[in-house]
Amino acid sequence: MPEMSDPGPALEFENVGLRRGDIDVLDSVTGIVPGHEVTAIAGPSGVGKTSLLRLCNRLDVPDRGRILYRGRDVAEIDPLELRRRIGMVFQTPRLLPETVRDNLVLASLGAGQAALEDALARVGLAPDLLDRPYDRLSGGEAQRVCLARTLITEPDVLLADEPTSALDPTPRLAFERLTRSLVEDGLTIVWVTHDLEQMRRLADHVLVLIGGRARYEGPPEGLDDRSDLADFMKGEPDAGS
Amino acid sequence: MPGADVSFFGLGASLVLVAVGVGLSLWQRLGLETRILWASARAIVQLLLVGFALALVLDPDIPLVWSWLWIVGMVLFAADVVRRRVAGEVQGIMPLALLAYLASAAVTLGSLFGLGIFPLEGRTLVPLAGMMVGNSMNATVLAARRVVEELRDKAAEVEIRLALGLSYRQAARPYLSSALRTALIPQVETTKAVGLVFLPGAMTGLILAGVDPLDAVLVQAVIMFMVLGAAATTTTVIGLGMLDHLFTRDHRLLPIPPATSA
Numbered sequence: 286m287p288e289m290s291d292p293g294p295a296l297e298f299e300n301v302g303l304r305r306g307d308i309d310v311l312d313s314v315t316g317i318v319p320g321h322e323v324t325a326i327a328g329p330s331g332v333g334k335t336s337l338l339r340l341c342n343r344l345d346v347p348d349r350g351r352i353l354y355r356g357r358d359v360a361e362i363d364p365l366e367l368r369r370r371i372g373m374v375f376q377t378p379r380l381l382p383e384t385v386r387d388n389l390v391l392a393s394l395g396a397g398q399a400a401l402e403d404a405l406a407r408v409g410l411a412p413d414l415l416d417r418p419y420d421r422l423s424g425g426e427a428q429r430v431c432l433a434r435t436l437i438t439e440p441d442v443l444l445a446d447e448p449t450s451a452l453d454p455t456p457r458l459a460f461e462r463l464t465r466s467l468v469e470d471g472l473t474i475v476w477v478t479h480d481l482e483q484m485r486r487l488a489d490h491v492l493v494l495i496g497g498r499a500r501y502e503g504p505p506e507g508l509d510d511r512s513d514l515a516d517f518m519k520g521e522p523d524a525g526s
Numbered sequence: 527m528p529g530a531d532v533s534f535f536g537l538g539a540s541l542v543l544v545a546v547g548v549g550l551s552l553w554q555r556l557g558l559e560t561r562i563l564w565a566s567a568r569a570i571v572q573l574l575l576v577g578f579a580l581a582l583v584l585d586p587d588i589p590l591v592w593s594w595l596w597i598v599g600m601v602l603f604a605a606d607v608v609r610r611r612v613a614g615e616v617q618g619i620m621p622l623a624l625l626a627y628l629a630s631a632a633v634t635l636g637s638l639f640g641l642g643i644f645p646l647e648g649r650t651l652v653p654l655a656g657m658m659v660g661n662s663m664n665a666t667v668l669a670a671r672r673v674v675e676e677l678r679d680k681a682a683e684v685e686i687r688l689a690l691g692l693s694y695r696q697a698a699r700p701y702l703s704s705a706l707r708t709a710l711i712p713q714v715e716t717t718k719a720v721g722l723v724f725l726p727g728a729m730t731g732l733i734l735a736g737v738d739p740l741d742a743v744l745v746q747a748v749i750m751f752m753v754l755g756a757a758a759t760t761t762t763v764i765g766l767g768m769l770d771h772l773f774t775r776d777h778r779l780l781p782i783p784p785a786t787s788a
Binding site: 342343344345346364365366368369372373375377379381391392434435438 | 682
């Protein structure tokens, strides 16, 4: 899959640092997100995974270092343009009032009926959901609509911040398969997770963050040889933090 | 004229009502006696000072520029009150508060005098500006605080909108509208209930001073509309301006500190 097309990484982290008060949330994180693959940013809770994700679409800015998108410093790209190239799905499936249609139109003003139905079809939802009130959806449906809302902006990269953590096992696996299939359409995915099983199911490339530092980068299989990350690999919730 | 002239004896006699407040505070152990006395004393002194100063400024032989200076002072004071009452949430909004009142003064005084509703003289300018500033202060503070609260409580929703590529003004729009509605509705309700539920100050004052009630009503109606226009202007300016304090120019929502008990 890495050889598919488009040389060069979609995103590059260069000595990225982020401070909050006296704490280094991120400390000289360096790594890449290869294009047209799923990269998992993995690590225990509270190690800066979400913080790193939020720097990619400039919801936050780093204190040190820089992030490159397709070779360009994101700080030099118009943030509104950047956010349409790098879409984001959040941890909690949160829809806005009033209907599913309103949510999609918010992201793509002037989208016609066909485009809206296509957007739902792309995430495996029926068109009759368009006029469903935003608070009358299951968790799995809501997260799919959130994904459709992001995909309708035609992003190049999708940032997914533990998008299945609020879902039950069945919709969780379905959502994983759905997202994984988007790579075939050329999307690059950055998926934050603290779930090692999920990381193995999804990722082509892994960046392990522990205590705000990148402790491993490479294919998921390579983690098995890293005895120093054994605690993390055993799924210890507080490993390294 | 059968107007009610309150003498200094009358003023002294009215202190019996302050004594009622103090007595009730003592009886119910509210501990407010000193504060009530202090507030009442301040009120007398402030009003007397204002009265003397107004008599000077409003003297028909004094140039109108003194009335305008008076208004500048009021606007500065009001802007500072707004700044202080919002300082717990957002710092440095003095220029914004000033801008809000200047806009409001331009709209309301411009209409009242530009359309010839009142003659432009110190006797009309200072009291009208005073009503405009004083009556829109609460709505202004409320608007500023509600914008902060809305964006703090709905930060997740705002960031979803930002992440979709919306500008910060677009992302904040529903929350700004909600804040402005909350700030303006009390004024709209007051306007609706006027005359039925309460008799407003200007009209009461005019009637007590012996003016024909119908004439007093006309003045009061104009003042109510002025206050409404003033509140709408100050809240909108302050609401839109607050966005520039709560977002960065590159469309990020800044962290908002949790609510402080002000």
